[in-house]
Amino acid sequence: MHSTKSARRHLSPPIVIAGSFLLLIILGTLLLKLPVATTQPITWTDALFTATSATTVTGLSVFDIGTTLTLFGQIVLLILIQFGGIGLMTFAVAILMMFGRKVGMQNRIYIQESFNEQSIGGMVKLVRRILLFVVIAEGLAICLLAVYWSADFGWGKGIYYSIFHVISAFNNAGFSLFPDNLIQFAGDPVVIFILSSLFIVGGIGFVVVTDICTKKSFRKWTLHTKMMISGTLLINAVATLVLLILEYHNPHTIGNFSFAKKLLVSYFQAVSPRTAGFNAVTIGDMEDSSLLFTMFLMFIGGGSASTASGIKLTTFIVVIFATIHYIRGIPEPHLFGKSIKIDVLIRSLAITTLSIFVVMGSLFLLTITEKLPLLALAVEVFSAFGTVGLSVGITADFSDIGKVLLCIVMFIGRIGPLTVFFLLLKKRKESYHFPYDQVHTG
Incomplete structure (x- = not known):
């Protein structure tokens, strides 16, 4: 017993976080493979793929969810989505609090790592705020949408x-x-705005929401919050305009809509790739330029400590501003009157570099295992890494090897490439440094 506790104590946060997701995926696979979960038999590979897609909150699917999964199967899917989005460790701490149990230091460290917090203090309070916010946000949206949809589907449905x-x-x-x-629902502003508001807020990050709720003034917000809010508003506005221009005359997407409807759908397709995965147009009918731009949005993703994935918006902003400041000859990048530490910059570069390797490496492997168009494969890979779920409609055509590869990409995208490499490579601290020498770059 003592050795078990000791081993548990020495498990690093990355191992626990990755292990919790793997546990959910395994349980989900077993439950979805039960005859009671589907209206027709599915393969183990498809069960694994669906469980991975739900746990990593991706949304890619190899079959129609509404017709293939029974009510039991759909509820299993929802539980995987909720636990995968908020994090299993968050629910574990919530259960401990519910039963009046003490939340130990190790559990606080796991929560700290899950939400990328700098300090271990206030972790229990953060979990309370997160769960309260989830209940209020989802509860309010469910009430509003239920009232609206009851006119079309009846109260039950x-x-x-x-x-x-x-x-x-x-x-x-x-x-x-x-x-x-x-x-x-492409032209339905009620459905579009309710659902888009949810995944924008969920993708901003719980730490940001907490900061906004506790500090009413913009000046008092942390640099991370300021970057997330400003960056989200800017990138959503630019993405909406870009997609509106690119798809304006496309008769297969928004070309035949009124201007108001074109703007509404463009907005939805601009905010969805970071990383919601809902679509109001057929993705395969979009222009190639729009698909490339959508892949760029999927790669950026949402915010840290959120339900979104990708390299994260703050990572993208740090890399961009560091580049701009370097070109201008400014030694230390800064934003909103605050300097960005060099270790944050190096971490951002590491995340971006590793993410490029993961995406391009998996795309290369899929070009070998799958006989499908390159652009279509690229959309699937970027969608899997960003845990988005947008697809040009080829997911079901993947071989078993291809589906497993996508599962790995979804898993890496959800827990983060740095976490994966921390698991594979042992970190070591060097108490010495080698002499400097000149290296020619660029």
Whole structure:
């Protein structure tokens, strides 16, 4: 018993975080393979793929969720999405608090690592705030959407559809019970704004939401919060304009819509790739330029300590501003009157570099295992890494090897490439340094 506790104590946070996701995926696979979970038999590979996609809140699917999964299967999917989005460790700490148990130091460290917090203090309070925010945000959205959808589907289906899509949206999963995802609601501002508000807030990050709620003044917000809010507003506005221009005359997407509807759908398709995965148009019908731009948005992703993935918006901003400041001859990048530490810059460069290797490496392997168009494969890979779920409709055509490769990419995208490499490579501290020498670059 003592040795078990001692071993548990020495488990690093990356191992525990990765292990919690793996545990959810395994349990989800077993549950989805049960006959009671599906209307028709599915393979073990498809069960694994679906469980991985739900746990990593991706949304890629090899079959139609609404018709293939039974009510039991859909509830399993929802639980995986909720636990995967918020984090299993968060729920574990919540259960301890619920039963009046003391939250130990090790559990606080795990929570700190999960939400990338600098200090270990206030972790229990942070968990309380997160869970309260989740309950309020999802509860309010479910009520609003249920009232609206009850007119079309009746109260029973209206409530259930609302619960499913709200949980899927808030956790940036992108799973839908409708065969065409949300295409039938392309011109419906109520559905579009309720669901988009959920995945934008969920993708901003719980730490940012907590900071905004506790500090009413913009000047008092942390640099991270200022970067996330400003960056989100800017990138969403630019992405909406870009997609509106690129798709304006495309008759297969928004070309035949009124200007108001074009703007609405462009907005939705601009915010969804970071990293919600819902679609109001058929992704395969979009222009190649729009698909490339969408892949760029999927690669950036949302915020740290959120339900989103990708390299994260703050990572992208740090790298961009560091480059701009270097070109201008400014030795230390700064934003909003605050300097950015060199270790943050190096971490951002490491995340970006490793992410490029993961995406390009997996894309290279898929070009060997799958006989599918390169652009279509690229969309799937970027979507899997960003845990987005947008697809040009080829996911079901992947071989078993291809599906497993995508599962690995989704897993890496959710827990982060740095976490994966920390697991594979032992960190060591050097108490010495070698002499400097000139290296020619650029």
